[in-house]
Amino acid sequence: MKKIHIPKEEYMVPGNLACAGCGSPIGLRFALKALGEKTVIVIPASCMSIIVGGFPYSAVGVPILHVAFATAACSASGIRASLDMQGDRETTVVAWAGDGGTFDIGIQALSGAAERNDDFIYICSDNEAYMNTGIQRSSATPYLAWTTTTPVGNPKERPKKDIMAIMADHGIPYAATACVAYPEDFIRKLKKAKGIKGTRFIHLLSPCPAGWRIASDEVIRVARLAVETKVFSLYEIQDGEAYTINYQPKGIPVEEYLNTQGRFRHLTGEEMAIIQENVDHQWSRLLKRCEG
Amino acid sequence: MASKITYASEMEMPFSPVSSGDMSWNRTGTWRYIRPKYEDKTPPCNAACPAGIDIPMFIGLVGEGRYDEAWNVIREENPFPGVCGRVCFHPCESHCNRADYDEVIAINALERFVADQAPPLEAGSPVRGRREERVAVVGSGPSGLSCAYHLAKMGYQVIIFESLPQPGGILRVGIPSYRLPKDILDKEIADIQAYGVEIKTNARLGGDLSFGDLEEYEAIFLATGAHVSRKLSIPGEDLEGVGSGLDLLRDINLGKTVHIGRKVAVIGGGNTALDAARAVLRLGGIPVIVYRRSREEMPAFDEEVSEALEEGIKIQYLTGPTEIIGTNGRATQLECIKIELGGEDETGRRRPVPIPDSNFTMEVDTVIVAAGEEPDLTFLPEDIRVEGKMVSIDKGARTSEKGIFAGGDMASLDRTVAHAIGFGKRAAISIDCLIKKRDVNSVLQGVQVGENGILSMAKYLSEVTRRRSPHVVAFEDLNLDYFEHAERNERVKLPVSERIRDFREVSAGLTDGQALKEGERCFSCGVCNGCENCSIFCPDLSVITDGGVVKYRINYDYCKGCGICIAECPNNALSIEKEAK
Ligand SMILES: Cc1cc2nc3c(=O)[nH]c(=O)nc-3n(C[C@H](O)[C@H](O)[C@H](O)COP(=O)(O)OP(=O)(O)OC[C@H]3O[C@@H](n4cnc5c(N)ncnc54)[C@H](O)[C@@H]3O)c2cc1C
Ligand SMILES: Cc1ncc(C[n+]2csc(CCOP(=O)(O)OP(=O)(O)O)c2C)c(N)n1
Ligand SMILES: [Mg+2]
Numbered sequence: 017m018k019k020i021h022i023p024k025e026e027y028m029v030p031g032n033l034a035c036a037g038c039g040s041p042i043g044l045r046f047a048l049k050a051l052g053e054k055t056v057i058v059i060p061a062s063c064m065s066i067i068v069g070g071f072p073y074s075a076v077g078v079p080i081l082h083v084a085f086a087t088a089a090c091s092a093s094g095i096r097a098s099l100d101m102q103g104d105r106e107t108t109v110v111a112w113a114g115d116g117g118t119f120d121i122g123i124q125a126l127s128g129a130a131e132r133n134d135d136f137i138y139i140c141s142d143n144e145a146y147m148n149t150g151i152q153r154s155s156a157t158p159y160l161a162w163t164t165t166t167p168v169g170n171p172k173e174r175p176k177k178d179i180m181a182i183m184a185d186h187g188i189p190y191a192a193t194a195c196v197a198y199p200e201d202f203i204r205k206l207k208k209a210k211g212i213k214g215t216r217f218i219h220l221l222s223p224c225p226a227g228w229r230i231a232s233d234e235v236i237r238v239a240r241l242a243v244e245t246k247v248f249s250l251y252e253i254q255d256g257e258a259y260t261i262n263y264q265p266k267g268i269p270v271e272e273y274l275n276t277q278g279r280f281r282h283l284t285g286e287e288m289a290i291i292q293e294n295v296d297h298q299w300s301r302l303l304k305r306c307e308g
Numbered sequence: 309m310a311s312k313i314t315y316a317s318e319m320e321m322p323f324s325p326v327s328s329g330d331m332s333w334n335r336t337g338t339w340r341y342i343r344p345k346y347e348d349k350t351p352p353c354n355a356a357c358p359a360g361i362d363i364p365m366f367i368g369l370v371g372e373g374r375y376d377e378a379w380n381v382i383r384e385e386n387p388f389p390g391v392c393g394r395v396c397f398h399p400c401e402s403h404c405n406r407a408d409y410d411e412v413i414a415i416n417a418l419e420r421f422v423a424d425q426a427p428p429l430e431a432g433s434p435v436r437g438r439r440e441e442r443v444a445v446v447g448s449g450p451s452g453l454s455c456a457y458h459l460a461k462m463g464y465q466v467i468i469f470e471s472l473p474q475p476g477g478i479l480r481v482g483i484p485s486y487r488l489p490k491d492i493l494d495k496e497i498a499d500i501q502a503y504g505v506e507i508k509t510n511a512r513l514g515g516d517l518s519f520g521d522l523e524e525y526e527a528i529f530l531a532t533g534a535h536v537s538r539k540l541s542i543p544g545e546d547l548e549g550v551g552s553g554l555d556l557l558r559d560i561n562l563g564k565t566v567h568i569g570r571k572v573a574v575i576g577g578g579n580t581a582l583d584a585a586r587a588v589l590r591l592g593g594i595p596v597i598v599y600r601r602s603r604e605e606m607p608a609f610d611e612e613v614s615e616a617l618e619e620g621i622k623i624q625y626l627t628g629p630t631e632i633i634g635t636n637g638r639a640t641q642l643e644c645i646k647i648e649l650g651g652e653d654e655t656g657r658r659r660p661v662p663i664p665d666s667n668f669t670m671e672v673d674t675v676i677v678a679a680g681e682e683p684d685l686t687f688l689p690e691d692i693r694v695e696g697k698m699v700s701i702d703k704g705a706r707t708s709e710k711g712i713f714a715g716g717d718m719a720s721l722d723r724t725v726a727h728a729i730g731f732g733k734r735a736a737i738s739i740d741c742l743i744k745k746r747d748v749n750s751v752l753q754g755v756q757v758g759e760n761g762i763l764s765m766a767k768y769l770s771e772v773t774r775r776r777s778p779h780v781v782a783f784e785d786l787n788l789d790y791f792e793h794a795e796r797n798e799r800v801k802l803p804v805s806e807r808i809r810d811f812r813e814v815s816a817g818l819t820d821g822q823a824l825k826e827g828e829r830c831f832s833c834g835v836c837n838g839c840e841n842c843s844i845f846c847p848d849l850s851v852i853t854d855g856g857v858v859k860y861r862i863n864y865d866y867c868k869g870c871g872i873c874i875a876e877c878p879n880n881a882l883s884i885e886k887e888a889k
Contacts, residue, residue: 017828017831018790018791019839019840022844030331030336030848031330031336032334032336032847036339036340036870037847037870037871039847040847041847042845069327069330069331069334072322072325072326072328073330073331075331075332225870232868232871233874236845236875237787
């Protein structure tokens with residue numbers, strides 16, 4: 017049996033405000049296990065702003081700064097600068113933003129910080145829509161997925177934005193994808209990132225039961241299927257150039273992934289075939305990049 | 309636990325909104341409408357094991373290299389892991405869920421591996437508190453020894469009376485040492501004696517002692533087996549050169565010199581026939597097995613038949629003996645008739661029908677009859693009820709006479725070592741109930757594994773530990789994402805040329821590396837093996853892994869009832885319950 021081994025230390029307490037089965041607190045819990053107590057987290061408007069608890073309480077045992085929607089990266093830059101001035105090189109600064117806050121509204125601040133190679137870890141917890149405000153599409157929403165702003169009959173006709181390529185092309189020292197169903201991989205990547213200076217970017221896939229129209233107990237299974245079907249691949253990029261695939265997926269047909277979720281229920285066989293083609297294309301592109 | 313913070317006025321509030329308390333005041337458990345709970349279930353292997361071994365538990369320990377503990381887990385139910393790890397027909401493996409995935413777990417080989425690692429027990433091994441009541445066991449086969457073992461561990465004073473000069477029953481005098489080396493048997497019998505069991509050999513009930521001599525005992529367990537060879541009822545059976553398979557095996561096993569010829573016909577298709585033929589081969593004879601039906605109907609275990617065929621033993625299927633022909637009082641020819649299979653008989657096997665005028669003869673110098681065995685019940689007092697040539701017993705292994713129990717081959721047609729061991733355990737529980745004045749029927753009901761009457765001594769002795777739901781885990785109940793395809797680890801067999809030279813053991817055990825790998829393959833169906841997935845993926849930090857009887861607990865103050873713990877449990881060791889309103 018494959019047993020998962022992760023650090024025992026806990027930096028969260030129960031009582032968080034996430035919906036039952038939400039992937040976000042699972043991801044945050046893993047992240048803190050990897051990064052430890054000496055961590056400051058910046059959270060822009062997103063579900064996570066709510067999940068961790070409101071004033072005067074927190075479900076997280078490290079300092080959190082709640083900031084405006086578009087400002088995750090620049091706030092992290094500021095905190096880093098302040099810590100540097102205080103001579104604190106030990107504390108890790110983390111920006112934890114949603115896909116809306118990263119792919120869309122926060123991309124300007126993120127691009128600026130990445131270009132300056134500001135020294136923090138940026139984690140985009142991607143649930144593929146603006147979930148906190150009621151499932152509006154973002155540029156991370158997959159092709160043809162239902163959201164409240166892409167209702168059936170008015171589909172999202174653009175593919176998911178390739179945020180990894182964008183970040184890699186900033187030439188940052190480290191970028192990696194991760195998934196809540198693969199805690200060891202995620203934790204290893206964060207530990208590695210912690211040891212690198214400069215802007216480090218982690219794209220974490222984290223299903224949302226309400227928005228993806230799945231049962232609360234299916235979050236991990238569906239996340240795993242995303243990886244096993246190659247819809248979402250686990251890889252890392254060093255210095256914007258060197259690609260490494262970290263997990264060889266089984267390559268299950270995408271249908272099996274799409275069929276688990278209500279947001280894809282309207283898809284026709286033909287549409288699923290197109291999605292399969294897109295996924296195969298993405299995968300071969302990734303393989304080419306690995307070859308260099 | 310943090311409580312809510314109350315500010316009496318705005319003035320008390322901090323200048324900037326800084327958190328000063330944690331969220332644990334917020335009992336998110338109130339959101340829950342379904343409730344996960346830890347609930348071990350019945351593994352199919354365990355439910356199929358007549359001896360009731362907790363198979364996933366012991367295999368899990370093997371996978372972690374904890375061989376000694378694994379040995380003890382087996383011995384909670386069965387004092388014969390070394391014996392069973394060699395000769396059991398392992399119905400557990402036929403029920404293993406891994407069959408639907410790649411190949412079943414090598415449970416039998418693992419059991420042997422565990423036993424082969426174990427050092428001998430020291431005399432005076434601890435029991436559960438001495439009791440003065442004395443129990444007599446008649447017959448030292450697996451059934452009698454198992455009963456004596458369990459009773460001795462419960463603290464009773466147990467004595468076994470055995471008619472032969474050595475203990476072990478068929479394990480001693482039936483199964484040859486190429487399948488079960490005698491030192492393995494000796495070791496496991498000595499381990500049973502280490503709990504204070506006394507064995508009196510050369511003590512035959514109905515000869516050396518009578519039922520009257522047993523009156524001083526609180527209870528008697530009869531386990532005298534089935535040692536009377538059935539006759540063929542054809543002419544020539546009393547010629548010289550004709551004998552029974554069981555007699556031949558007994559003589560070989562007790563070290564007597566036996567004279568067998570070169571051309572040997574062995575009649576029958578059961579374990580006795582196969583073992584007799586293979587023993588003959590090892591003594592330099594050329595055996596031919598003559599069997600009325602086809603391979604499918606052979607009552608011998610399939611692996612034995614395969615091994616015999618590998619060794620070059622000829623099996624003449626669909627052939628029935630009609631007469632043994634002799635010259636000067638010695639068998640020289642066997643006359644047979646060809647047979648075809650007709651409709652099903654009462655045992656569900658197809659009925660052999662002789663083909664007229666198809667008679668032929670074979671040259672022989674020895675004929676070994678192995679057409680089944682029956683119990684010898686001539687020593688029984690008349691008032692013990694007998695049915696169909698067997699002692700009749702109830703679910704509690706009780707005969708019609710109070711205080712007299714029976715089991716094993718003499719009381720059942722389930723004639724295997726594992727069944728015999730199961731009977732011994734059943735009788736031990738029943739005797740304990742008699743002495744402690746407990747209602748045996750309800751007790752037995754409560755200590756069942758699955759629904760086929762398999763009993764768990766672990767359950768009987770401690771009500772709390774390892775409580776399991778009777779639901780037998782199906783393949784579909786498992787989360788296979790946590791398993792990888794892996795080849796079954798097989799034990800190596802000696803090449804045929806070496807095997808047949810003498811009675812050395814045919815199969816080698818698994819190596820250390822093989823056993824570890826094989827242990828890791830186990831799905832651990834329905835049994836928590838401590839993988840911690842439930843805790844790892846809990847979004848609400850509501851799985852508490854601080855040990856205790858059940859390894860994990862759920863903190864219902866905070867569990868929101870998302871069900872991830874249930875879904876991500878590879879083993880189906882959690883269940884869901886509707887939350888009470
Ligand atoms: C040749 C052969 C091979 C077999 N191979 C296998 C196998 O590979 N796997 C398997 O699972 N099963 C096998 N079996 C079946 C299995 O051995 C029996 O089912 C099992 O041994 C029955 O156990 P028991 O304790 O009831 O009886 P037994 O093992 O027969 O033991 C009964 C004991 O009682 C003693 N006894 C009899 N009468 C008296 C008396 N009046 N007073 C005192 N003592 C008495 C006998 O001497 C004997 O020692 C085989 C059977 C045979 C014959
Ligand atoms: C400038 C601004 N616009 C809109 C909002 C409202 N708002 C709060 S959270 C949120 C959605 C965030 O989506 P995403 O970043 O994907 O995070 P998620 O909630 O999905 O985790 C929005 C639109 C806001 N807080 N600030
Ligand atoms: Mg989002």
